[in-house]
Amino acid sequence: MxxxxxxxxxGGLAVLPCPSPAIAQTAGTAVVVSEKNRTREIxxxxxxxxxxxxxxxxxxxxxxKLIVRDQGTPERVALLxxxxxxxxxxxxxxxxxxxxxxxxAEPIALPSLGMQMEAxxxxxxxxxxxxxxxxxxxxxxxxxxxxxxxxxGYPLH
Amino acid sequence: MAHIHKPLLGLLLFATTAxxxxxxxxxxxxxxxxxxxVKELQQQVAxxxxxxxxxxxxxxxxxxxxxxxxxxxxxAAELAEASLIMHEVHGIQWRGFGEVDYKVLDQRNQPGLGxxxxxxxxxxxxxxxxxDLFLSSKINDKASVLSEIVIGEGxxxxxxxxxxxxxxxxxxxDHLKLSFGRYHTAIGYxxxxxHSGRWLQTTVNRPLIMEFAAEGGILPTQAVGVxxxxxxxxxxxxLQYILEYGSSDTVxxxxxxxxxxxxxxxxxxxxxxxxxxxxxxPGLQVGGSIYHDKISDIDFGPTARMSQSIGxxxxxxxxxxxxxxNEGFLIRHALEHSNLVFNNPAFYSQFSKRFGRIRPFFxxxxxxxxxxxxxxxxxxxxxxxxxxxxxxxxxxxxxTQLDHTARKxxxxxxxxxxxxxxxx
Numbered sequence: 001m002x003x004x005x006x007x008x009x010x011g012g013l014a015v016l017p018c019p020s021p022a023i024a025q026t027a028g029t030a031v032v033v034s035e036k037n038r039t040r041e042i043x044x045x046x047x048x049x050x051x052x053x054x055x056x057x058x059x060x061x062x063x064x065k066l067i068v069r070d071q072g073t074p075e076r077v078a079l080l081x082x083x084x085x086x087x088x089x090x091x092x093x094x095x096x097x098x099x100x101x102x103x104x105a106e107p108i109a110l111p112s113l114g115m116q117m118e119a120x121x122x123x124x125x126x127x128x129x130x131x132x133x134x135x136x137x138x139x140x141x142x143x144x145x146x147x148x149x150x151x152x153g154y155p156l157h
Numbered sequence: 158m159a160h161i162h163k164p165l166l167g168l169l170l171f172a173t174t175a176x177x178x179x180x181x182x183x184x185x186x187x188x189x190x191x192x193x194x195v196k197e198l199q200q201q202v203a204x205x206x207x208x209x210x211x212x213x214x215x216x217x218x219x220x221x222x223x224x225x226x227x228x229x230x231x232x233a234a235e236l237a238e239a240s241l242i243m244h245e246v247h248g249i250q251w252r253g254f255g256e257v258d259y260k261v262l263d264q265r266n267q268p269g270l271g272x273x274x275x276x277x278x279x280x281x282x283x284x285x286x287x288x289d290l291f292l293s294s295k296i297n298d299k300a301s302v303l304s305e306i307v308i309g310e311g312x313x314x315x316x317x318x319x320x321x322x323x324x325x326x327x328x329x330x331d332h333l334k335l336s337f338g339r340y341h342t343a344i345g346y347x348x349x350x351x352h353s354g355r356w357l358q359t360t361v362n363r364p365l366i367m368e369f370a371a372e373g374g375i376l377p378t379q380a381v382g383v384x385x386x387x388x389x390x391x392x393x394x395x396l397q398y399i400l401e402y403g404s405s406d407t408v409x410x411x412x413x414x415x416x417x418x419x420x421x422x423x424x425x426x427x428x429x430x431x432x433x434x435x436x437x438x439p440g441l442q443v444g445g446s447i448y449h450d451k452i453s454d455i456d457f458g459p460t461a462r463m464s465q466s467i468g469x470x471x472x473x474x475x476x477x478x479x480x481x482x483n484e485g486f487l488i489r490h491a492l493e494h495s496n497l498v499f500n501n502p503a504f505y506s507q508f509s510k511r512f513g514r515i516r517p518f519f520x521x522x523x524x525x526x527x528x529x530x531x532x533x534x535x536x537x538x539x540x541x542x543x544x545x546x547x548x549x550x551x552x553x554x555x556x557t558q559l560d561h562t563a564r565k566x567x568x569x570x571x572x573x574x575x576x577x578x579x580x581x
Contacts, residue, residue: 061330
């Protein structure tokens, strides 16, 4: 394989999104879980509580594993907007949550979509935000307040 | 491209998953390895890009606006990995909290009162307060251990070690979470939200009503026993409960400088609390609790026992940079085999708003302890505090606070306290 092909392949694995045909043209931030998760939809209020660490298990009792993107990404911006926090407040909030015994660790912050996919494979109770245009097979997109990304009335942009 | 991409992707996912499972003594360890793998891949990509285009590795092209550039991603991955390494040792998460304080009063501190390292008889001095080490470890998906060890400063730069909390926690689901061990009692909000690390607090100190008993506080703030808490199905109301049964043993120094120590010899306590976190107003918590046990008071005889009931109601809002804490208490002591009842009402209210790195705050506190009862050293104690907290970064904060405290039988007390609080 030439160096050029290696660049494309490895770059794709690490940083390039691989659009799902069904949702490739939609806009906004998608909330995704593992395909093993039976959950199909969530309300915006529940989603906020999940990412604040106030809801820690799915309906079947499976622990929720929070997976977030690193600073500076659109998914992170959408998360902070949902929580009504600045980046600094978010960090302090999670230190406090751990100290109060309401969380074992800060949500995992990952630098790429490939890592998010991998994390959803490892943690069947995982939930994360991805750009709706980059949803991949293996990810289950949750309806938020009854809407999918791209629907009018979808609350996460 | 698709033909090459999919097998390689599958191979990589298989390899990383298998590696993660082999190495998986903990979730965090798995993630650390995954982050390391991606970092290495990104470095390879950057190197190959530089080789094929003849440009330096740092000048990687933009692939997608939604994804960080390889350099940025690599730096983020390094930071994430460093953070995990820094705060995890063999699956044990740790964090430390420390502080350095300077406090000055407009009159000499009462002899015999050396809480938090403030020198008895002094009008002003430096001290280090509490040095706090927090450890937690996940045992499995449902169980974990939490501990908080505090090295506290006493009189004349003496230090003592205190196991503030040690809890084995078991989380069945959101409706039932059990904890066994030494805990901070869930009387109201403050004692559950703020523990020993001052960095977490906006103000330099706790309101006196929520102060730890070892520092002169009047509530049974610590106990050993069992806690059950969880969510009660209530739709958007977000109703939660907490139930505690345990043994407290409150030993508190009188805060009037007499040098006396009161040992309450508490019997087993029961504490039940409910609070709402309504969905429509994120950050709002409204609730209350009722605590009951029996205590001794040597002033009423060596065998005298009193029934102690503590009611709490609170309204708290913490969101969008605003912190608004309001709690009211009624501590009722009833001497057994007697009609003697002593009521001790108290409240505090605290408001702060963050503006960038600075957070000005105001607090007002009030305690009206019955001077014929067990808290005769406190009596009527009230007054405002105001100041500001400045966050240098996400780990270091400087706080300054002015206090004016009116006391019924003694002169009003004015004080200035500055604190450098940090976490690491």
